[in-house]
Amino acid sequence: MxxxxxxxxxxxxxxxxxxxxxxxxxxxxxxxxxxxxxxxxxxxxxxxxxxxxxxxxxxxxxxxxxxxxxxxxxxxxxxxxxxxxxxxxxxxxxxxxxxxxxxxxxxxxxxxxxxxxxxxxxxGGGAGPQRGPQRGAPRQVAPQPGATIRHELDLPLEVAVRGGKTEFYLQTGESNEKIAVTIPPGVETGSKIRLRERGGPSPNGGPTGDLILLIKVMDHPHFRRKGRNLEVDVPVSVAEAVLGAKVDVPTPSGTVAVTIPAGTSSGRRLRLKGLGVKNRDDSVGDLFVVVQIEVPESIDDESKKLIEEFAERNPMVLREDLSF
Missing domain, CATH: 1.10.287.110 (DnaJ domain)
Structure with missing residues (x-):
């Protein structure tokens, strides 16, 4: 059967x-x-x-x-x-x-x-006129295309956002083939890139199959991707948060100076328009700077007195409405 x-x-x-x-x-x-x-x-x-x-x-x-x-x-x-x-x-x-x-x-x-x-x-036999090859004649087999191969390609976030050339190895038989590919800007996890005739060979002289790259964007140590927008945590000192300051922030387009307004609290989001991920229609998402106030792990006695004096001169009501 x-x-x-x-x-x-x-x-x-x-x-x-x-x-x-x-x-x-x-x-x-x-x-x-x-x-x-x-x-x-x-x-x-x-x-x-x-x-x-x-x-x-x-x-x-x-x-x-x-x-x-x-x-x-x-x-x-x-x-x-x-x-x-x-x-x-x-x-x-x-x-x-x-x-x-x-x-x-x-x-x-x-x-x-x-x-x-x-x-x-x-x-065959008495089944009527034959329109294909006659019995006994060599069978003509049409060339068959090679198999389509799928390969998961890990990309750093910066390459996925900016685009550019990257190389990877693909196992073909018993050897590894080095392949170079140009990544368009803005690809994301789940995107597919087709490389024509870079897949499996034909079994009988037909065209080589295609290679489909399945994109997987790796995590970045500092930046997070939210659709077409990017987020980055930027540490600032107590003095910078209280008095305001200008700090350098890296972006996909280069480093820019960002103004930290005086009196900024930790967690405040500052929007940098047009410095995110590029769309296919050439529009660009935004970059959000998330302020994170860092305090020293230890201070000297004189600094402690100054902080205590500062607290006395600048009383704040912080947890009055805090409830469960």
Whole structure:
């Protein structure tokens, strides 16, 4: 009995197209000939995976497979032999409905993928005029594109925000290939970058597959990204917070001098417009400076007296409304 296509991909018969796509992607990478050059079982598994995905990823083919799948097995078991004449066992089985025009030979054997042997058995002998290659002639297999490879690429926040060139290593077979790529400014975690013809090689002379980079932006020790805006904690002294000051703050566009207003409390947010993350429409988010007042861990006796005097001369009501 032929293996069930759903079992081949390891999904249920109610699986969504997205679940089928993810299952195919995972299995194709695992069993790809490039990853298993000397493993014939892996090659066969890769072929079955591709055949199953070809049917289950197509709504019309999948519906027909769900309806006629059992009939496929019955037809294989009828004992029908090519050249015997007639078409016993095929009544009610509309091949065009199942595979579109390809079911009538319009696309050649290469269009049938893993079902080619089955169609050869059906269309051989007395099955009528043959529109594909004649029996006994070499089978023409259309060049197949290489597999699409997906690779997660970790990017520092500054590269994701500013853009620029970066390099990474991709394992291909038993070696690591060094690849350079230009990152557009403003990418974020979940963004995808497609590199044409940098994926898996074709198994039979077709075009090389594509490489899709899945972007993951790493955390920064000081800056935080909030959509198109950035936040940074800037430490200031007690004197700077009380008296006001100008402090240098790094931004994606370079260092700028930021005015800390006199009487600034810890946690105050100062907005620097247009110094955040660049959008695709060339608009730019903002940078928010979050003031953090730092106090010395220890002070001398004279400084303590000055602080006490300062507190007496500047009384404050801080916790009057504090409640649970």
């Amino acid at each position: 032929a293996e069930d296509l759903y079992q081949t991909l390891g999904v249920s018969r109610t699986a969504t197209k997205d679940e089928i796509k993810k299952a195919h992607r995972k299995l194709a990478v695992k069993h790809h000939p490039d990853q298993n050059p000397d493993d014939k079982k892996a090659h066969e598994a890769f072929k079955r995976i591709q055949e199953a995905y070809d049917v289950l990823s197509d709504d019309e083919k999948r519906a027909a497979y769900d309806r006629y799948g059992a009939d496929f097995e019955k037809i294989r078991g009828t004992g029908y032999q090519p050249g015997s004449g007639g078409s016993a066992g095929f009544e009610g089985l509309d091949m065009e409905q199942i595979f579109g025009n390809r079911g009538r030979g319009g696309g050649g054997d290469a269009q049938f993928n893993g079902f080619s042997d089955f169609f050869e058995q059906m269309m």
